[in-house]
Amino acid sequence: MADDASRKRTVRGRKIRSDRSRKESRKAKKALARKASSAGERNGDSPxxxxxxxxxxxxxxxxxxxxxxxxxxxxxxxxxxxxxxxxxxxxxxxxxxxxxxxxxxxxxxxxxxxxxxxxxxxxDHAGGERYKEDDRFVGGVTKQTEIVRERWVxxxxxxxxxxxxxxxxxxxxxxxxxxxxxxxxxxxxxxxxxxxxxxxxxxxxxxxxxxxxxxxxxxxxxxxxxxxxxxxxxxxxxxVDYYDEETEFEIVKAHVDLPDERIERVVDATRALRDELAVIVGTRAAITAAKGVAVFDGQDDDELLAAVFTDVLAPKIAGEGADDVDDLRAEIDESI
The missing domain is CATH 3.40.50.300 (P-loop containing nucleotide triphosphate hydrolases)
Known part of the structure; x- marks a missing residue:
């Protein structure tokens, strides 16, 4: 009888260990799924x-x-x-x-x-993730299960x-x-x-x-x-086209610390050049030109504006030669 009872306890013990192993395996898989799904948020990669x-x-x-x-x-x-x-x-x-x-x-x-x-x-697929589970319920015996999950991002x-x-x-x-x-x-x-x-x-x-x-x-x-x-x-x-003069003035003013009359001059020059030149003269160019005026302030106003706008617009004709830059400067001088 003792031997029979011992056998039953052994069988029951194995069953408990097996159930625990499956339970731990399911928990591991769920944890891995959560890890994969939230990887972007944890790593700061979420768009x-x-x-x-x-x-x-x-x-x-x-x-x-x-x-x-x-x-x-x-x-x-x-x-x-x-x-x-x-x-x-x-x-x-x-x-x-x-x-x-x-x-x-x-x-x-x-x-x-x-x-x-x-x-x-x-x-797209972003490689696989591996998870190893160690089962140490029996002394001296280690059972290791490896779970591989393909990760989609x-x-x-x-x-x-x-x-x-x-x-x-x-x-x-x-x-x-x-x-x-x-x-x-x-x-x-x-x-x-x-x-x-x-x-x-x-x-x-x-x-x-x-x-x-x-x-x-x-x-x-x-x-x-x-x-x-x-x-x-x-x-x-x-x-979407270029805004009216009032809006362009407010946009440039919001980006550059200049007196209103200087900003008005930059905006007027921008709008004149937009009508006269073959290159695009956007509101972004007006902001950049106003920053140049703020940096190089103290020079003659017309000369300064012409020099600044030449620098701002020259990249649009890059590679066409020095003569073309001179022609651009002449057109700017004439316009402003």
């Missing part, structure tokens, strides 16, 4: 930003700015993706970020270039559609149009497909609060790709 953190500083609020932003937010409320189109240096990016922040939803930022492909938008588009964020895709037209095929199903069917992802979660249902704002320069700019009509047909296009 999600709080809306109040993305508003450009400083950002000027004039009637013209508020009116244009109101058009953008109105289309977003109508569940329409918005395409901001306009010349470089006119403030498209700042306007897009301000409109995104107005929604009060998290914001995801993406900058376009030739290196952006489908994986850069939706995600979502990229900006996947995060934005899942979390209901506002995607701000800057310089959208600089990316290869083939990378944007995944956007068709997002806008048309409310589903994001993640090529390369295996299993039942290969697709993501688009969150009802997801919205998108993309910006691009006009098609004649270097490095800009013509996007497919099927995708562009799903956007509403909002043309």
């Amino acid at each position: 999600l930003s709080d809306p109040e953190e993305v508003v450009p500083e400083p950002f000027v609020e004039t009637d013209a700015v508020q009116s244009l932003r109101g058009r953008i937010t109105g289309w977003l409320e109508a569940d329409q993706p918005v395409h901001l189109i306009g010349p470089t240096g006119c403030g498209k990016t700042a306007l897009a970020l301000s409109a995104a922040a107005e929604r009060g939803r998290p914001v995801v930022w993406l900058n376009g270039d030739d290196a952006v492909d489908t994986a850069a938008l939706v995600g 979502d990229n900006p588009l996947s995060v934005a559609v899942r979390e209901g964020a506002t995607l701000v895709y800057n310089e959208f037209a600089r990316s290869d149009p083939a990378a944007h095929n995944v956007l068709l199903s997002v806008f048309e069917e409310g589903v994001l497909e993640r090529p390369g992802k295996r299993g039942g979660d290969r697709t993501v249902d688009v969150h009802p609060e997801f919205r998108a704002i993309v910006t691009s320069n006009d098609v004649e700019y270097a490095g800009v790709h013509t996007q497919q009509d099927a995708l562009l047909d799903r956007f509403v296009g909002v043309q």
Whole structure:
């Protein structure tokens, strides 16, 4: 009888150890799943930003700015993706970020270039993670179980559609149009497909609060790709041009500490050069020129303005030769 009881205790002990082993294994797998899913947030890699953190500083609020932003937010409320189109240096990016922040939803930022492909938008495999479990329930005996889990990392588009964020895709037209095929199903069917992802979660249902704002320069700019009509047909296009004189004055004033009369002179010169020169003279150029005036203050005003604007605009004709820079200076002298 004693031997039989001892045998039963031994069998029961083995069963308990087996149950504990399976339980620990399940706990390990769950912990590993949580670790993989939250890795981006812990490492500071999450593309999600709080809306109040993305508003450009400083950002000027004039009637013209508020009116244009109101058009953008109105289309977003109508569940329409918005395409901001306009010349470089006119403030498209700042306007897009301000409109995104107005929604009060998290914001995801993406900058376009030739290196952006489908994986850069939706995600990719990022290697495997290994977890080893040691079972030491029996003295002198170690049982080791190795768990390998392939780790998938979502990229900006996947995060934005899942979390209901506002995607701000800057310089959208600089990316290869083939990378944007995944956007068709997002806008048309409310589903994001993640090529390369295996299993039942290969697709993501688009969150009802997801919205998108993309910006691009006009098609004649270097490095800009013509996007497919099927995708562009799903956007509403909002043309952004240079602001009125009052708004440009307020923008420059917000960025540079100069007396009002000096800022007025810079803005007047900017607008005159914009009409006269073949190169683009944006609001960004006015801000840079005003910073130059502040640094080199004390020189003759007209001479200083001409020298500063020549330095600011010369990179736009880089490589064309010294004579062309001289010609540019002559045109600037004549204009201002």
